[in-house]
Amino acid sequence: MVFRAPGLWALVRHGRAVQFWTVNPDAPALLGPIDRDGTWWMIAFGVEEERGRRDARALIDAAVGAPIEAEVMSHDPWTARMQLVDRARVGRVFLAGDAAHLNPPFGGHGLNTGIGDAVDLGWKLAAVLDGWGGPALLDSYEIERRPVQTRVIEAAVANMRVLASELLSDDLGTAGPAGADARRAAHTRIQSTKDAEFHALDLVLDIAYESPVIAAGGARLRHAWLDDGRSLYDALGDGFSLLRRGDEDVTPIADAARAAGVPLRVVELRDRGGLELVRPDQHVAWHGDVVPADPRALIDQLRGSRISVTA
Numbered sequence: 001m002v003f004r005a006p007g008l009w010a011l012v013r014h015g016r017a018v019q020f021w022t023v024n025p026d027a028p029a030l031l032g033p034i035d036r037d038g039t040w041w042m043i044a045f046g047v048e049e050e051r052g053r054r055d056a057r058a059l060i061d062a063a064v065g066a067p068i069e070a071e072v073m074s075h076d077p078w079t080a081r082m083q084l085v086d087r088a089r090v091g092r093v094f095l096a097g098d099a100a101h102l103n104p105p106f107g108g109h110g111l112n113t114g115i116g117d118a119v120d121l122g123w124k125l126a127a128v129l130d131g132w133g134g135p136a137l138l139d140s141y142e143i144e145r146r147p148v149q150t151r152v153i154e155a156a157v158a159n160m161r162v163l164a165s166e167l168l169s170d171d172l173g174t175a176g177p178a179g180a181d182a183r184r185a186a187h188t189r190i191q192s193t194k195d196a197e198f199h200a201l202d203l204v205l206d207i208a209y210e211s212p213v214i215a216a217g218g219a220r221l222r223h224a225w226l227d228d229g230r231s232l233y234d235a236l237g238d239g240f241s242l243l244r245r246g247d248e249d250v251t252p253i254a255d256a257a258r259a260a261g262v263p264l265r266v267v268e269l270r271d272r273g274g275l276e277l278v279r280p281d282q283h284v285a286w287h288g289d290v291v292p293a294d295p296r297a298l299i300d301q302l303r304g305s306r307i308s309v310t311a
Contacts, residue, residue, distance in 0.1 A: 001056055005070040006038030021164050023186065024173060027062030028164035039073075045165045049077035080104040080160060082153050088142040096121055101149040106159035107197045109152045112204050120145055123280035127239075127303065132261040136212050137304025144209040155196065155203055162193040209283055213304050217284030221276065232267075239263025239280060240302070246273035248291060253277075256295035262303055277302065 014020070019032035031042035044052060044059050052059070056072045081102035088095045097114030121141050127133030167189060171182040208219040221243075224232045235241075240257065242264055244250055250266060253275075257264035277286040277298075285302045292298050 001044070001052065001060075001075050002034065002039065002041050002073045003056075003060060003070045004039050004073060005060070005064075005068055008038065008040060008064060008068060008070075009033075011064060011066055011068065022063045022065070023164050023167045024062065024065070025168055027059050028168060029059070029063040030164065031063055045163050049075075052077060082157055084146075084149055084153060088146065089138065094121055094125075094138075094141065100145075101153065103153040103156035104160040105156070106163075107156050107200055107203070109156055109200070109203055113149060113152045116148060116204075116207070117145055119281050124304075126280075130261075132263075132303055134300070134303050134305030140211040140213045140304065143211040147210075148207055152203060155200065159194070159197040162189070213285070213302055214283075215286040215298055215301055217276070217287050219284055221278050221282050221284055233282060235267050236278060236280075236282070237263060237265030237267075239265070240285070241278040242266045243269055243276040243278060245269045245271050245275065248275055250275065250291065252291050252295045253299070256299045259296065260299050260303060260305075262299055 009016075012020070017032070019030060022029045022031065027044060028046070029042055029044045031040055033040055042060065042063060044063070047059065053075055056075065057070060060070045060072075061067050082104065083102040085095055085100050088100050096117035098110065100117060101113065103110055103113075124133060124137045124141060127137055167186050169182045169186065171178040172186060173179065174182070205220060210218055221232070221236075226232060226235060240262055242250055242253055244266060247270070254264060254266060274289050275287060275291070276284050279285045279302070286292075286298060
């Protein structure tokens with residue numbers, strides 16, 4: 001539910017946070033601020049819709065731990081889903097975001113995954129519409145994103161296995177040694193089971209693709225700050241970018257890209273040697289120490305007009 005309670009911050013004893021987990025038998029819940037003016041959201045675990053609407057104020061009081069003036073603004077009963085479409089593409093129709101996959105919200109990966117879908121699909125659609133992307137480029141969308149979507153669903157399901165209701169114990173709120181022991185046990189379990197939920201940048205940034213339109217690489221280009229203070233990502237072009245880290249003559253690659261109509265920007269780094277071809281989504285599509293023997297074959301593979309490059 002969403003509710004307004006401007007006086008709630010005065011009752012928070014643990015400092016400001018994005019979300020708070022309440023572990024008590026009356027209202028095991030998750031809540032957090034939406035803005036700085038007293039608007040809050042709350043997830044009450046295991047509450048049926050009828051009870052949620054009837055006892056909304058009581059649930060808020062129980063989660064907060066004290067009676068509080070609150071205006072309930074909306075209710076939204078929901079059930080966690082773990083779903084993945086059989087196919088993300090049929091002809092000219094592509095599915096992305098929640099239309100393609102649903103996962104429990106714990107970890108907050110649904111939006112990230114949907115944006116990742118859009119980034120992967122968006123540049124490929126643009127390439128085809130602009131005339132330089134081949135048929136294999138669109139086919140690679142599902143090939144690249146499905147493993148990521150599956151991994152996210154599995155991680156979210158693992159996060160959901162331990163909610164506030166699973167952390168309850170009889171002595172959790174009591175004084176004395178029994179209560180202290182119960183709270184220490186809860187602390188230990190929280191640290192061991194919930195850390196991945198809040199420290200999961202690997203699910204967002206540490207992603208590597210394997211597909212027919214990647215020749216060598218697949219991982220996201222490693223970030224770096226340039227000498228002029230810019231981010232390396234800001235130096236990349238709208239199409240493919242060729243990072244020259246040494247003194248290699250990249251004219252054959254640039255000529256091959258130009259002949260195929262592929263937009264290419266050469267980024268001069270001259271830091272450690274070697275070459276990297278980076279896609280518009282910041283993933284490395286090819287890397288090597290020297291220019292390949294057949295640059296046009298490489299470009300054709302990366303733009304989706306060939307399945308593979310002969311070694």
